[in-house]
Structures are given as structure tokens and as C-alpha cells.
Amino acid sequence: MSASAVDKAAAAKPANPALRRWMDFILLIAGLVGVWYGLHLWAGDVALTSPYATVAKLIQLMGQAWFWPHVGETLLALFYSLLIASVGGLGLGTLLGIHRLSGQIAEPILVALYALPKITLYPLILLIFGLGLSAKVAFGAIHGIIPVTIFALNAVRNIKPVYLKTARVMRLTPLQAMRTVWVPAALPEIVSGQRIGFALTLLGVLLGEMFASQQGLGFLIINAIGLNDVPTIMALALLLALFAVTVSSLLLALDRKLHARS
Amino acid sequence: MSRVGWIRLAIVLGAVGLLELLCQTGVIKTMTMIPPSRMAVELWKMAESGKLGAPVAKTLSNVLAAFVLSVALGFIAGLLIHSLPRFRRALDPLLASYYAVPFFVFYPVLIVIFGMSDLPIIIIGFLFGVVAMIINTLNGLDRIPPVLLKVGRMNRMGSLQTALLIKLPSAAPYLFTGVKLAVAYSFIGVIASEFILSGAGIGYDIAYAYNNFDNRTMYALMLFILTTVTAVNMALYIWEQRMLKRRMGGR
Amino acid sequence: MPAAPKTMRETHASVAGVTRIFPAVGGQPPVHALGPLDLDLAKGEFFAVVGPSGCGKSTLLEVLAGLSAPTEGTVTFEGRPVAGQVPDGVGVVFQEDASFPWLTVWDNVAFGLRRAGFEAAEIKRRVDYAVGFMGLADFAQAYPAQLSGGMRQRVCIARTLVLQPRLILLDEPFGALDQQTRLLMGDELLRLWRETGATVLLITHALDEAAMLSDRVGAMSARPGRFIDLVETGWPRDRDSRIVSDESFGRLTGHLWSLLREESMKASGHKR
Amino acid sequence: MPAAPKTMRETHASVAGVTRIFPAVGGQPPVHALGPLDLDLAKGEFFAVVGPSGCGKSTLLEVLAGLSAPTEGTVTFEGRPVAGQVPDGVGVVFQEDASFPWLTVWDNVAFGLRRAGFEAAEIKRRVDYAVGFMGLADFAQAYPAQLSGGMRQRVCIARTLVLQPRLILLDEPFGALDQQTRLLMGDELLRLWRETGATVLLITHALDEAAMLSDRVGAMSARPGRFIDLVETGWPRDRDSRIVSDESFGRLTGHLWSLLREESMKASGHKR
Amino acid sequence: SPAAQADQISVTHWGVLMYGAPYAVALEKGFFKESGIEVDGILTSKGGGTTVRNVLAGGLPYGEVSLAAAVAAAKEGLDIKIVNTGAASVYDILWVAPKGSEIKSVKDLAGKKVAFTSPKSVTEMVLLMSLAAGGVDVKKVDRISTGGIGSGLTAMTQGGVVAAPILDPIWSRESDKYQPVFFAKDLLPLMTQTVGITTSEFAKSSPEKLKAIIEGRRKGVDFLYANPEEAGKLFAKAYKIDEALGIRAVKNMIDVKYWGRGDLDLKAMDNMVEGLRIIGEVEGPMDWSKLVDKSFLPDDLKS
Numbered sequence A: 001m002s003a004s005a006v007d008k009a010a011a012a013k014p015a016n017p018a019l020r021r022w023m024d025f026i027l028l029i030a031g032l033v034g035v036w037y038g039l040h041l042w043a044g045d046v047a048l049t050s051p052y053a054t055v056a057k058l059i060q061l062m063g064q065a066w067f068w069p070h071v072g073e074t075l076l077a078l079f080y081s082l083l084i085a086s087v088g089g090l091g092l093g094t095l096l097g098i099h100r101l102s103g104q105i106a107e108p109i110l111v112a113l114y115a116l117p118k119i120t121l122y123p124l125i126l127l128i129f130g131l132g133l134s135a136k137v138a139f140g141a142i143h144g145i146i147p148v149t150i151f152a153l154n155a156v157r158n159i160k161p162v163y164l165k166t167a168r169v170m171r172l173t174p175l176q177a178m179r180t181v182w183v184p185a186a187l188p189e190i191v192s193g194q195r196i197g198f199a200l201t202l203l204g205v206l207l208g209e210m211f212a213s214q215q216g217l218g219f220l221i222i223n224a225i226g227l228n229d230v231p232t233i234m235a236l237a238l239l240l241a242l243f244a245v246t247v248s249s250l251l252l253a254l255d256r257k258l259h260a261r262s
Numbered sequence B: 001m002s003r004v005g006w007i008r009l010a011i012v013l014g015a016v017g018l019l020e021l022l023c024q025t026g027v028i029k030t031m032t033m034i035p036p037s038r039m040a041v042e043l044w045k046m047a048e049s050g051k052l053g054a055p056v057a058k059t060l061s062n063v064l065a066a067f068v069l070s071v072a073l074g075f076i077a078g079l080l081i082h083s084l085p086r087f088r089r090a091l092d093p094l095l096a097s098y099y100a101v102p103f104f105v106f107y108p109v110l111i112v113i114f115g116m117s118d119l120p121i122i123i124i125g126f127l128f129g130v131v132a133m134i135i136n137t138l139n140g141l142d143r144i145p146p147v148l149l150k151v152g153r154m155n156r157m158g159s160l161q162t163a164l165l166i167k168l169p170s171a172a173p174y175l176f177t178g179v180k181l182a183v184a185y186s187f188i189g190v191i192a193s194e195f196i197l198s199g200a201g202i203g204y205d206i207a208y209a210y211n212n213f214d215n216r217t218m219y220a221l222m223l224f225i226l227t228t229v230t231a232v233n234m235a236l237y238i239w240e241q242r243m244l245k246r247r248m249g250g251r
Numbered sequence C, D: 001m002p003a004a005p006k007t008m009r010e011t012h013a014s015v016a017g018v019t020r021i022f023p024a025v026g027g028q029p030p031v032h033a034l035g036p037l038d039l040d041l042a043k044g045e046f047f048a049v050v051g052p053s054g055c056g057k058s059t060l061l062e063v064l065a066g067l068s069a070p071t072e073g074t075v076t077f078e079g080r081p082v083a084g085q086v087p088d089g090v091g092v093v094f095q096e097d098a099s100f101p102w103l104t105v106w107d108n109v110a111f112g113l114r115r116a117g118f119e120a121a122e123i124k125r126r127v128d129y130a131v132g133f134m135g136l137a138d139f140a141q142a143y144p145a146q147l148s149g150g151m152r153q154r155v156c157i158a159r160t161l162v163l164q165p166r167l168i169l170l171d172e173p174f175g176a177l178d179q180q181t182r183l184l185m186g187d188e189l190l191r192l193w194r195e196t197g198a199t200v201l202l203i204t205h206a207l208d209e210a211a212m213l214s215d216r217v218g219a220m221s222a223r224p225g226r227f228i229d230l231v232e233t234g235w236p237r238d239r240d241s242r243i244v245s246d247e248s249f250g251r252l253t254g255h256l257w258s259l260l261r262e263e264s265m266k267a268s269g270h271k272r
Numbered sequence E: 001s002p003a004a005q006a007d008q009i010s011v012t013h014w015g016v017l018m019y020g021a022p023y024a025v026a027l028e029k030g031f032f033k034e035s036g037i038e039v040d041g042i043l044t045s046k047g048g049g050t051t052v053r054n055v056l057a058g059g060l061p062y063g064e065v066s067l068a069a070a071v072a073a074a075k076e077g078l079d080i081k082i083v084n085t086g087a088a089s090v091y092d093i094l095w096v097a098p099k100g101s102e103i104k105s106v107k108d109l110a111g112k113k114v115a116f117t118s119p120k121s122v123t124e125m126v127l128l129m130s131l132a133a134g135g136v137d138v139k140k141v142d143r144i145s146t147g148g149i150g151s152g153l154t155a156m157t158q159g160g161v162v163a164a165p166i167l168d169p170i171w172s173r174e175s176d177k178y179q180p181v182f183f184a185k186d187l188l189p190l191m192t193q194t195v196g197i198t199t200s201e202f203a204k205s206s207p208e209k210l211k212a213i214i215e216g217r218r219k220g221v222d223f224l225y226a227n228p229e230e231a232g233k234l235f236a237k238a239y240k241i242d243e244a245l246g247i248r249a250v251k252n253m254i255d256v257k258y259w260g261r262g263d264l265d266l267k268a269m270d271n272m273v274e275g276l277r278i279i280g281e282v283e284g285p286m287d288w289s290k291l292v293d294k295s296f297l298p299d300d301l302k303s
């Protein structure tokens, strides 16, 4: 009796959960494209091009030789700002997490700074960093560094004290303890922070490019806005969304793997 | 105030003092930045002359609208998404990458949908805030100990009663994180839209002062935003600490 | 051990042919957690369940309470089938801490009474009594976070008991207490049981507790849990923890211990 | 109870005049958690500590291990003062689950050996043995999240024991296990203790466990914890859980129970 | 400050509006090199004071900015000099209505909602002056700031406003969708729209470079007027737009003599300042003598 019930339960199990998840994702994307198409029908080409026209425009853009230096420029700026935001935020967050008092002092300040519309800082950034790559990098980094810091701070602060006690009982050197206990214990939350940090850093870089530059995707977007070139605006927004979703999914997969263990 | 609070205050005052010193001694030029004391004086003058009233009212009411929408709809959307685990799993990669897309490029679409009014700007603020609220609502609902929901069933409670009397209070600490972020993003969304898309409001006035090299107005307004955001944050922080203290027993 | 005249008593709650299989999730195979298993609880009986960890004790309790549906079989309470809903008159104390951290001790205890729509005066009377009875009077306005684990468990017990359920299901209610305090609480549970005449099902890890408190002990096998023996204790209704010095108490626990030694080795995956 | 010739044995670790007071934080007053208290552990002795919840047992252990400094008094291990650092040769199993969720069972157990720089072959030999010994062979490549609470606790015990400490401090190591499994694990701990000749300090809630396993039981008062009695059990070195049927076992636990009944009522704030 | 490449100059709305065409031609034809300076890129920005700030923050402090922004910067005490003229008129601006709309002239705007880009911008000024010049009571027109050209057109398509401003090359691209309501060229006098500016310091230290830039641009302007077809193609290439569109836009501008060759027409500049006065940007008289420096102009344009 019960054996047959077990079989029944086993039979109800779908063939391949990974496949089903992909199907779900594709269905969701299809739904979003449907909404997009509906909006397009409603608002018309003046405001929103159709999914098909957008993809066609994007493919056309990607076929142009001049397009790629812009992508390269944005990626370069993103790379440097991510480096600053991720590594800097991680280091700062870790220090603040280890030293409880400074963490308690700094966290509300960080949160308040985070809530400040950073776009209002742009004039200041320009005055400090001048034009060009450094300003973009700075703008990207200030968008990303605070969330990364806050996540890392909480990750380190929330490490179970008993892990640290274990490290002491094992008589680990501070370096050993850092490498083999602190970092792996805090890693899942750190990766979560990096995901948010990535998205915001990218946004920051784009905003920076919109103000003063002659290269980069942000520059192309602001130009397209100026020219009221809706297909290009849409194609670039799509490209950015695809890029962000891809990176985010990769980090999410890592995130899930790390969280699953703990 | 606690010891930590005093140290924090001292650090902030120290930073402001240092800035003041650097500006007063000319290490930072007036063309670059005016001293904090001047910012405060300028802000006071603007407030007295009544120049501040209209843009502040406009921006703050837009922020408030965006915030209320984000929190309310974010919570409801969170409840719905949480009850659809497959949908949620598919949605996950989109939620986190969402912030990388610059929304204001869709401003024309929003004009089409919502007309020429404050609404498109409120919607941009809302779009920024709502996702943070959804993410944290999901987080909070995930962390409700299942046993509390069982207590609800034992007391034969309906789903609305359960949502209000068990899910909401139980997830409250996480919802609070969402609320704090929604405040931040409502400010960021509304003011950034005003800054980029022009029109009216504090963000626009900052952009305008910037374009006209009017550093006094620009910094006065930036000071205003900074203090407002900090004050709102501090109020939320204190409220949150009070709740957490009760719940965590000061641990 | 003298057998109590069980068959002569009226059946209050029962499970018949019940199994519970948790369906497969992720890559993991389905888990056959319980049964098939039959059990009749007589009205006013104090029944204890012991068994190795993970054998399905909590699963049995949830099925009996109507909190989860059995994969096969039927559950009956007071003559009516239990399906998908907790029947009126059933109270559960869960294994985990189920106190609401956002309510004071007093409000926690009053929670169920308020949902059930009692009058304010009646709520106050019952809650004040229960809070005092559970030794929580000094902490009535405290929040659960300020209490020790054992005190929190007492809040949950009080919250369930103020509703005066006719069937009380207790899942390791004394788990967070030290052994000494467990015995004291056991005595009080016995007094309450005597006073109200409720039917009690108590799940516990501690064999001596099971042997001391109950009319009948059900010893479960390793997962999937089934009863390998149902032992009548034959204690008088009017008993307390001093029973431990009774000579038959030692024989009883010895019997349970030998029954479960094998099972618990299976369950804990020990030395296999 | 025959007194063991304790005075003739060499002292291995000791605390003298130790108190521990947690300084005030926030609005809360300082907590006097422990002492003043003296204790000498003889080399090779098996010492058990019992006492009501919150009386300072874990605090005593931390002070003894050098994990936290006493507010007053001195701690000595193998003739040298313990100060600010855990001395070599001390192993601790904590009350909470301390298995590293990011490592497999095997890697968890190997953790300390790797840090201490053992050779790969030696690590493999010791870890394989310990994993098998603890009944975890089938789960060597599993992560702690896939294990039950009891199995995780066994991982932590194995991780400490493979280092072959000369002083083993155990804080409720069987807390997550059911009573039956506890006894089995107790037997194995006894075997290990006999084989290695280590000194053991075991903290436990279960009086029978303390009485069964140890040479000497220290019963602590409610907070601030002090020893209200040190009871020699007088068991032979070569013993196991069958001792429970010994007539003097009942007398021993009875004595401990009466000692602690009062204390635990104080500590749990019950009926005051 | 860690400056960007030293061989880039700033042009307001480069890549978007017509101010950049002479630079596009000069770059492509090598006119700057011919005149003795290496320019290998143009920095763009949203216009207004942002371009001025970019000029001051960038490596090579020369840029073409709106006259309004230059005046505002000078009023706030920024140390800049106006050294040549860019766009000599505002005749590139017109207002359009949807095809088939009843709005056909400036008079039809009375009592209606009309878009401009943002408060105190050139479009607001041109709208106010054009209404006045067309004899429409300004108070009767509901003027709406839409934030940009694109959103203005969208708002108009949706019926939020009856008319919206448009400029080349967008106008050339979308002229079949809209009907013109009025052209600034039909209503307004000659008003200098953009000027070249630099810092006093740079004017002192590198007069040769300034002269070379001004000369290079002027050659570009001459080429535009002389060879509209080829110039249109070069412009389209630089702006990454359709060739036909580029040619059409360039021809439109040639028709209204949009680009100045560099000579500073104080009268036309005063006209612009008058406009700024109307929208409340400038108060009091303007003293050009401190701000304008003609010494870097080619000799034939210095008069």
C-alpha cells in the first residue's frame, strides 16, 4: 500500500526541474514581451517601438563598426568602478563588521548617504575629477560602493560567534582565520551585496556618461534622447537589460549555490 | 542618546567642521564649494524669501506619493509573488538587475500613459522604490517561522486575518528594511527625474542653479536634501531600533 | 503492568490506516515519513508517544490536528472526519517556539481568546489565571525576547490551554527546559489534565517523562514511524512525579529503553 | 560512595578564585555570571558539571579554555597560567552548532588537522577513522545543512577529537540528540576517554548522564554559579551505560536531584 | 584635476543639434590641422551651463556654448572670454502641430497649451518673443515645460499640448509627420545663439591655439556654404544619421544663414540679451567690453 503511494508520489515528480525552471523563465519573458507589445500598440512608435523593431535596431547597431568602441568604453568604466565598489566596499564593510563600534557608528551615516540622490553630486564630481573616464568611474563607484559596504558589514557582523571561537580554539593566526573562517562564513551575503552593487554601479556609469563624454552607451542614449531617436533608445535599453540580467543571473546562481549549503 | 549616538554626532560635526575650515581658508575655492555655514545661511534666506516653498512642496509631495505607492503596492505584490513560487523563481534574476536600467528613458511612454503631470515623475520614483519593497517583503515572508502560521490555522483564522495579524507583524523587521530603502529610492527617483527631465521641483532647481553657476542656491538646496533625507532616515532608524529592541530583548 | 479497561471507554479521536509521504522536491526523492498506522485515543486518556528522532512523531501530530492531510487513511475527531482544517476543540503546543515576538506575554496568551471572540472580562480572567498558573505573572508585560527558552515555551502552553481544548496535542513542550524543571512542569500538566478531563497526546524524547505522565505509551519505530508497542502504565489518575520511586517505574522505562535502543540506532544512522 | 584517591593524582588544569562579571551594556546592569569558584581537575579525570540553566556553566568553560578572561582569579593548564589565548592541547566542543556550513563533513573534521599542518596521509587516516567512528561514513561528502542537528553535533565532536587534545571541554555535546542516542554516544565517549587518557570536563543538563559518565560531578548553584557540592561517583574506569541498573546509580541521581531542585526553581523564575 | 585628453573641445549638443556641423566638416577635412592644431574629438553635453562647466573642467578650454550660458557664467564671476560666434541666429527653431491640426499659425495658439523644453531655455525665450511678435497675448497661452524635444512631441501626439518646438535634424527627419505652426526666422530678429568661449588664462597662454581653432571652424563653415551636398554627407557621418537627412538638414540651415563665420555681431548679441531679459535671466545692461575679446578672430572678421 505505502509502496504504491511512494511510487505515485515519485511519478508526480516532473521529469526535469531545471528544464521546468527554464520554461518558467521563458514564459515570464514571453509575458513581459507581450506587455511591451501591448504598450507599443497603445502608445505608438513616438514613445515605444515594437519588440521586433527594437531587436532589429539592436542587431543593426551591433553590425556597425562604430558601435563597439562605445560598448568597450562603457565596459572599461564599469570594470574600474566595479573594482572600486566591490573591493573597496568589501574591505570597508569587513573592517566595519569586525570593529563593532565603528560599524554601529558608520551604518546610519552610510544609509543616509545612500539615500542622497547621487545625481546632485554630479557637479561636485566634475569639479573634483574633471572630464572623462575618471569622472565616470567615480560616479559609478559612488553608486555601488555603499550597498556593497552595507551588505558586507552585515555579513561579517552576523557571523556566528561560535565560528570565531572555533578559530581561536584551533589557534589560527589572524590571516588563517580570515581566509578559512571569516570569508567563507560571510560569503553568501557578500555575493548578494555584489549583485545589487553591480546593477547600481552600471547605472552610475551610464548616468556619468550622459553628462559629459563622447563615448559610451550612456552617451549614445543621451544623444538618442536629444535626437528623439526612439528605436535607438529602446535598443540600447534592451541591450543594457539583457546584459544586467545575464550578469545578475550568474551571480544569482552562485548566490543560490552558496546559500544552499548554509 | 547612547554613546554610539554621541560619537556618531561628533564625527559628523567634525567632518562638517573640517569642510568649513577648508572652504574658509581657501583650500577649496568658492567657485568649487561654499562653506557649510554659508550653505545654511543661503538656505535660511531662501526659506525666508519664500522661494523654497513651491519646489519643496512639489518635490516632497511627489516623494511622499512615490513612497506610499511603493510600500503599499510592494507589500501586496510581495504577498502575491510569494504565493506563486514558480513565478517568483523565474522573476528573481530580473528583480536584482532591475536597477541597472535607466528608467527615465521611458519618460515619453509614461507621458503617454499618465499624461503631462507630476504622475510620470511619481511613477519613476515608485518604480525605483517598489522593487526594494518587493524584495524585502519576499525576504520577510520567507523568514516567517512556519510554526506561527500553524498557530494561525489552529486558531482557525482566515487568510486576510493571517496576513494582517501574523504575516505583517512577523515580517515587520524585513518590511522595515524595505520601507527604508523605499524612502531612499523615492527620493533618488523623484529628484533624479527632476534633475534630468527638468520642469519643476528641487531637483530641477539644483540643475538650474548648476547651469547658471549659482553655487549658493545649488549648495543650499543640496544641504536641504541631505538634511531632509537624514532626518527622515534618523526617524525611521530610531523607530526601527525601538521595535527591534523590544523584539530582540536588547541583544 | 495492569491493563486499563481501555475498550470500555469512548473513542475521542482516531487515525486509521494513515500514511504521510512528503512529495519529492528539488532533486530529492519523496520521504515516506509515517505509517501506515492506526490509533484510537479514548476520551480523557493521557497518551504519550516516544520514538527516535525523525520517526514521524510531529507528522502524526499534524495529521491528527488537521494541519496536514494524510496521504492515505482517515482521521476522526469526536465522530466527525478531520479534513483540511483544525477542528474546534483541538489545541496544539508546537515543538518549536511559537510565541509571537511582537506581542507581550499577556497578549500572546490572550491571542486565541480574542480571535475566538470572547468578552474582554472573560479574557482577562482566563489570561490572568493562566499567566499566574504558569509562573509568568512578573513577566506579563515582557516580550518573549526577554524570556528564557523555557519561559517562552510556557507562554505557548498557556496560550493553548486558556482555550480549554478538549483534545490537547503537545509536541515536546518541555524541550527547552532542563530536566529538573521538566519534572515540575510535568506535575502541573498532570494536575491540569485531572481538572479539565481533556484528552492529551504528549510527544516526548524522554522515556521517563513518558512513563511517568501517561496512561499509555506508544513506542514508534524508526521512519516511517509505526507503533511497535503500546504499553499501558496502569497508574492511578491521581499521580505525580513521586511515581519515579515506584518499583514498576524502573521496569517500565527499562522495557521502553530496550524497545527503542535498536530503533534509535537505526534512526540516527549510527555505526552502520 | 567510595571516594576516589583524588589527592594522589596530579593536577592537570585548575581555576582559583575565579569570577566573571559581564560589564553593563546599554541600559542594562552588569551581570555577575560566575563564582568566585575554585576547581582542580586531576590528570585523566572525567568531571561532569550540572546546574540550572543560565547558572554560568558555559562561562566557566570559556574561562577554562582561555576564550575569555576571568574578571578575578587565575586559570592554570599544565602548570602554566592561561591568559588571553587558548593553550595548545585543549579541545572544545561548543553548546551551539559550530560545524562550518561551507565545508563537507570530511573537510569539517579535517579542518583543525590541516591548520595544524599534519601530513595528508595522516590527516586522511585520522579523519576516515573519526568519521567512521562517529557513524558519519555515509555522509562524509555531505554538507552540514543536509544533516540532522544530532549529526552536526557529532561532526563537531569528531573535529575536536581528531586533534587528540589532552584536555577535552564538552558543552552539552549531546544536546541535540534524543535520550536514547545520548546514552550510546556516552558509551563511546567513555571508550575514547579510556583509550586516550585525556582529562574531560562535560557540561550537561541530564543528571543521569552526569552520574553515569563521570568520576566526579560538580553541582552548581543558580547564577552566579558556584559549586554547591562535588560528588565522587566511585565508578571503575572500565564502565558503560549498563551502570544505570546499579543500585548506587539511583542513589546518586536522587542526591543530585534533591540538590538541584531548589536551585533550578530559583533559576527558572518558576512560581515566584 | 586629472584632465581628459588635451585635444578635445566641447560643443554644446554635439551629435544632436546643428551647432556641431562646422566642426564635423573641419575634423573630416583636416581644417584644424591645416590651421595648426590637433583636435581629435568633440565632447558633447546637454547644453546650458553644463557645457561651460565642461569647458572649464576639460583639458583644452575652448567650447561652443549658448550665449545665455556664457552670460550667466560671466555674471557669476567665472573668468571666461567670448572669442567668436557659433550659431548666428535662432532660426533653426520652429513650432509644429500634428498633421491636419487646425493650428496653422502663431495666432491660433491663443487660449491653447503649447510646449517648450524647460523653463528659461532658448525655446521658452523664442516662444515668448514669437508670441509677442505675432501679436498674441502671452498671458492667454498656457506654456508647458515638457523636459525635452522628444517628450514634447510625444505629449503633442497624445493631445497634451497643441504645438511643440522642434529643431533640425529631428525636423528634417520627421517633417512628414507634422505641420509647421511658425518659424522663428519669420518673426524674430537676428539673435546670436551660441558663442565660442575660453578662459582668460588660456587666452593669455595660448593665443595661437585659439586662433587655429577659430580659423579651422571658419573653414568648416565656408565649406558648408560652398558644398552643401558633400558637407551634408560628412555631417551625417559624424552624427551617425542618414545621409539624405544630413544633407537636408544642412541645406535647411544654409537657407537661414544659420552658422556664423566667427565675427562677433554685438547687435545680434544684444538682441539675445533682450530676449533673456524677457524671461528674467538678465537684469540691467550688458557690458560686452569685459567679456568679448575679438583679438583671436581672423583679420577680415575683426571689424
Ligand SMILES: Nc1ncnc2c1ncn2[C@@H]1O[C@H](COP(=O)(O)OP(=O)(O)OP(=O)(O)O)[C@@H](O)[C@H]1O
Pocket: C022, C031, C032, C033, C051, C052, C053, C054, C055, C056, C057, C058, C059, C060, C095, C223
Ligand atoms: N516538509 C517536509 N518535507 C520532506 N520531509 C519532511 C518534511 N517534514 C518532515 N519531513 C521528514 O519526515 C520525517 C519525520 O519528521 P517529523 O518531524 O515528524 O519527525 P519527529 O519524529 O517529530 O522528529 P523529532 O523527534 O526530531 O522532532 C523526517 O525524516 C523528516 O526529515
Ligand SMILES: Nc1ncnc2c1ncn2[C@@H]1O[C@H](COP(=O)(O)OP(=O)(O)OP(=O)(O)O)[C@@H](O)[C@H]1O
Pocket: D022, D031, D032, D033, D052, D053, D054, D055, D056, D057, D058, D059, D060, D095, D223
Ligand atoms: N555576553 C554576555 N553578556 C551579558 N550576560 C551574559 C553574556 N553571556 C552570558 N551572560 C549571562 O551569564 C549567565 C551565565 O551564562 P551561561 O551561558 O554561562 O549559562 P549556562 O549555565 O551555560 O546556561 P545554559 O545551561 O542555558 O547553557 C546568564 O545569566 C547569561 O544571561
Ligand SMILES: [Mg+2]
Pocket: C057, C058, C059, C095, C171
Ligand atoms: Mg518533531
Ligand SMILES: [Mg+2]
Pocket: D057, D058, D059, D095, D171
Ligand atoms: Mg551554556
